[in-house]
Amino acid sequence: MATIGTDILRAKAFLEAGDLVAIPTETVYGLAANALDAQAVAKIFEAKNRPEFDPLIVHTHSLDAAHDFVSDFHPDLLKLAEAFWPGPLTLLLPRQDKIPDLTTSGLSRVGVRIPAHLLTLSLLRELAFPLAAPSANPFGYISPTQASHVQKQLGNKLSYILDGGPSEIGLESTIVGEENNRLVIYRLGGLSVDDIESVVGNVSIQLNQSSNPKAPGQLKSHYAPRKPLFVGNIETLANQHRDHKVAFLIFGEQPAWIEPGFMVKNLSPTQNYKEAAANLFAYLRDLDESDAEVILCDLLPGMGLGLAINDRLRRAAG
Ligand code: TXA
Ligand code: MG
Numbered sequence: 001m002a003t004i005g006t007d008i009l010r011a012k013a014f015l016e017a018g019d020l021v022a023i024p025t026e027t028v029y030g031l032a033a034n035a036l037d038a039q040a041v042a043k044i045f046e047a048k049n050r051p052e053f054d055p056l057i058v059h060t061h062s063l064d065a066a067h068d069f070v071s072d073f074h075p076d077l078l079k080l081a082e083a084f085w086p087g088p089l090t091l092l093l094p095r096q097d098k099i100p101d102l103t104t105s106g107l108s109r110v111g112v113r114i115p116a117h118l119l120t121l122s123l124l125r126e127l128a129f130p131l132a133a134p135s136a137n138p139f140g141y142i143s144p145t146q147a148s149h150v151q152k153q154l155g156n157k158l159s160y161i162l163d164g165g166p167s168e169i170g171l172e173s174t175i176v177g178e179e180n181n182r183l184v185i186y187r188l189g190g191l192s193v194d195d196i197e198s199v200v201g202n203v204s205i206q207l208n209q210s211s212n213p214k215a216p217g218q219l220k221s222h223y224a225p226r227k228p229l230f231v232g233n234i235e236t237l238a239n240q241h242r243d244h245k246v247a248f249l250i251f252g253e254q255p256a257w258i259e260p261g262f263m264v265k266n267l268s269p270t271q272n273y274k275e276a277a278a279n280l281f282a283y284l285r286d287l288d289e290s291d292a293e294v295i296l297c298d299l300l301p302g303m304g305l306g307l308a309i310n311d312r313l314r315r316a317a318g
Pocket of ligand 2: 134
């Protein structure tokens with residue numbers, strides 16, 4: 001099992017030795033290694049059982065530090081960086097040669113993010129290199145939002161888990177890049193489309209659903225629990241699954257027809273999207289670990305963070 005603690009210098013020593021350390025961020029916990037060291041990065045793919053065509057996000061502490069491994073910033077992407085970093089935004093930017101091919105899966109762009117988490121920012125400032133870090137879960141499973149989630153699933157595969165408490169946002173970063181001078185959102189996430197458009201105007205959204213995606217966060221089945229999960233009108237779903245022990249993931253007031261004795265997790269009784277995002281992955285884990293056979297989920301109204309939450313729920317349903 002990994003050691004769980006808050007010792008930045010210990011985390012630093014492991015990372016300098018080429019080992020893996022889990023890091024807290026405001027979105028989800030990351031499984032980090034030296035982004036400039038291909039051998040260290042290879043350990044991430046192995047630990048997660050992640051296909052090597054799936055590139056990693058590189059985390060750094062400042063725009064200045066990003067300029068050390070990015071070759072060019074499109075002016076609109078720079079505007080977004082200035083408006084939202086540190087924060088739940090990943091930018092796809094042309095990379096310098098010092099970023100190994102394995103980190104970007106051979107792509108010419110590198111995903112870059114400054115996370116908004118004090119402990120991880122302090123760690124990044126202590127290091128002479130940026131950190132490659134995917135979410136710290138086995139490939140395809142629900143992302144971790146607490147140190148204990150990481151310990152449970154990957155604890156035997158890494159040295160140290162830096163414990164920064166529960167992730168405040170709870171959804172992965174929104175991924176944005178530029179094609180033909182137009183900004184494109186490739187993954188919905190913790191920064192809403194509205195927030196992005198308030199700074200750079202209209203952007204297009206390309207959430208691929210193929211089996212050969214540009215970003216596996218775009219894979220149709222992803223973020224998935226082990227139990228069958230269905231999304232839609234939960235009353236209809238409950239009728240369809242009356243022969244099974246069902247559990248409900250709901251948003252807003254609990255419907256009266258759900259009888260006592262059912263397992264129910266409420267993302268936000270007051271319909272607060274931020275609260276729902278922060279609860280989403282932990283609740284999915286709880287339901288996955290419960291004795292229910294099937295998980296039935298409400299979709300949220302498709303606005304603000306509701307869009308990203310629905311995206312995760314649909315992918316969890318596969
Ligand atoms: O919030 C987050 O983004 C978290 C925390 C730890 O920072 N990280 C995260 O990483 O969600 P991961 O690896 O689970 O998802 C990153 C997504 C992947 O689907 C990957 O394909 C895409 O970002 N990605 C990374 N670099 C890319 C690149 N150069 N081109 C296209 N897609 C890229
Ligand atoms: Mg992930």
